[in-house]
Amino acid sequence: MQTKYIWLILFSLLISCSSEDSEDYQNIPIDYQVPSNFPPIAYNMATNPLTEKGFELGKKIFYDGRLASDGVVSCGFCHIQENAFTHHGHTFSHGVGEGVGTRNAPPIQNMAFQTQFMWDGAANHIELLSMIPIASEIEMDGDIIAIMNMMKNDASYQKLFQQAFPNKEINPENMLKALAQFMTMLTSSNSKFDKFRRNESGGTLNQEELAGYALFNQKCASCHATDIFTDNSFRNNGLSINPMINDLGRYKVTEIESDKLKFKVPSLRNIELTAPYMHDGRFFTLEGVLNHYASGVTNTQNLDPLLNNNGTLGIPLNATEKQQLIAFLKTLTDNEFITNPKFAEF
Template sequence: MKTYYLVLFIFPFFWNCSDDDNSEVYQNVPIDYKVPSNFPPLAYDLSKNPITEKGFELGKKLFYDGRLASDGVISCGFCHEQSSAFTHHGHELSQGVNGATGTRNTPPIQNLGYQTTFMWDGATTHLELQPIIPFLSPIEMNGDFASTIAMMKSDEEYVKLYKLAFSNGEINSENMLKALAQFMVMLTSSNSRFDKYRRNEAGGTLTQEELDGYALFNQKCASCHATDIFTDNSFRNNGLAINPAVNDIGYFRVTELEQDKYKFKVPSLRNIEITAPYMHDGRLFTLEAVLNHYSNGVVNTQNLDALLNNNGVLGIPLSSNEKTKIIAFLKTLTDNQFLTDKRFSEY
């Protein structure tokens, strides 16, 4: 079987950039992004925003820069920690400026280039627009473009990076969002033991318990957690009891269609072992609790997904042994290379 890796091919190209008193020839290097052979096609259109070394570097700097927030502290990376697959491990709800707390759990940032909708409620369908939501949110980063652009224009490193990353060299919101998208597309988790098993690579051996769990997963879970990305990008009501204090109506906030009340995006399960707590509001803290919910905790709320209501019998039948095997399989999705890749780390 032919195998593929994420590799960098170097094709230098140049342009002239000038400062006040001198001119330099800057070099940027395209990054040839390769889709892993067990993945579906990219959903993100790289032809409209090709990834380059300097675009990626700029996106990474933006991702970890707390100065984008009104308090100078809450960067994207504050809530999206690499060691936890770029989620906020241990926090039920997102954390924001001046100690503010949101109403939803911080989702992992991985394999976003293969997804077609973003945020728990699908508030955007374009990766370049996704960062605007937390950036402008008064309870997350509480940022504004005018002050952020002014800050970057006064920062020599940003001035240089924008010149390197984009042919027009402009420091503006469009280039800022494009750079962040380049960084996020590169956050690809594709080297778990499961991936190596799928690609028949060294280190891809699964135990019998894990193989049994994979078979059970395909029978009972894969209709929603589809493909090797482990999401079908749909919105579903998975039968969580409604919290009356919040009454989060989910996808309805975007569509305003009654049939979309209490539906949330089906999350990817990659690196699920280390991204607790789970669900849109972080109410479940273990994988065992998640499977217990599906086996005997589903509530027949408005718009409950049809797959969870079999002629009045709610949930997914799962024995204790089956749960153990499915969890064993889910742990094969942990990608330690991704979690420790220095290209993505802040320091």
């Protein structure tokens, strides 16, 4: 009788442990819905399905300074949520050892709807782009072997990798896939403009904003296309060459002469929050950006044809039109996105 009782206890403990393990390792899929006013998603998520544990792991990696050589500079160091995941106020990105880069840190939002990344398109896949800042000597100066060793010796990483991926492996591929899952979820789609487009409550644009939207469609939407506000192309928008950095843009990647001085058309989502602007952060206000297009365009090599109308450079804009455009651009601010605790570090 006593032996039977002991076996019952052992069996119940085994079932309890098995249930606990099953619960711990349960990885619930995330049902990602493309916003109705957005174009089709560009990222094939079938090769990296979104899951709760994959997202959780990606978020942990994104905010972990131990990926950098100084143990401090994480991805989130230069991509701050309240500023639409950019480095607000910094002309150039900052990195380890007080290093300063040569380009402005772009915001991270709606990445799964884009096909080219970085100002020069150095990455064309959301799962590859993270290695650029991690490996950069100026930015994070990370050593992938040291990063893998750190994760393999960290109990929380051991558990999350086991939960997030069927093969349970801690390796660079899974690390980048987890980061891609986190960035895919960084979808900004609940601004006043979005609600206007979807005929939702809170989406009423005033007369000035509507006038700005009409102007935008007339003068800006050919490059800042769709409700993602980029056509994913590379263009020369007539900036004078910055002698401090002599950045040749897309040419650095392709070495094709016609790509000199071309940079990726950025999304305008949350533009109110992401100053300074342009690849070199030269403009600190939206007024400065519009003044450039109205009267500051220079006829540099490979200037975009849209900015040269029979020798007249730029986009004609008067003071009222600039004010209306800025009013419209501010409707792209998504306060739900920048305050969502799901994306926050803690």
